[in-house]
Amino acid sequence: MLDVAFGVRDQWGAPPGVTHCCDMMTSNVDLECHRCSDRYECTDNLVTFIARWQEYGLIIHDGGTSYVTIDFCPWCGARLPESQSDRWFDELEELGIDASDVDNIPEDYLTDRWLSRSDPVSG
Ligand SMILES: [Zn+2]
Ligand SMILES: [Zn+2]
Numbered sequence: 001m002l003d004v005a006f007g008v009r010d011q012w013g014a015p016p017g018v019t020h021c022c023d024m025m026t027s028n029v030d031l032e033c034h035r036c037s038d039r040y041e042c043t044d045n046l047v048t049f050i051a052r053w054q055e056y057g058l059i060i061h062d063g064g065t066s067y068v069t070i071d072f073c074p075w076c077g078a079r080l081p082e083s084q085s086d087r088w089f090d091e092l093e094e095l096g097i098d099a100s101d102v103d104n105i106p107e108d109y110l111t112d113r114w115l116s117r118s119d120p121v122s123g
Helices: 023-029 085-094 112-116
Strands: 047-050 055-059 066-069
Touching: 023 047
Parallel strands: none
Antiparallel strands: 047 055, 055 066
């Protein structure tokens, strides 16, 4: 279980342009509830998609932002993209950024934009 990035609560839905394995995954990731302030609070939300890590998870509705990462889609069985969270922490470390201090994390690293940077620090 991971606590989702230290107080950064992800917005509803996925960033524009992200496609998922099947319609069920898409409709669940994009599910937006007007009664709740975010997807971790909403018991109608089953899955979360952490764009910056390309990671899918089943939400644990314990009042926090925990989820269990999943490697396969629960609906269509497709293998999901490999999580980039290790690389994310590695790159921040190489940049000398304390990943637990959310105010110091560059904005690109809070979204999936860092994945498309032309010169990754490592790799
Ligand atoms: Zn709700
Ligand atoms: Zn699927």
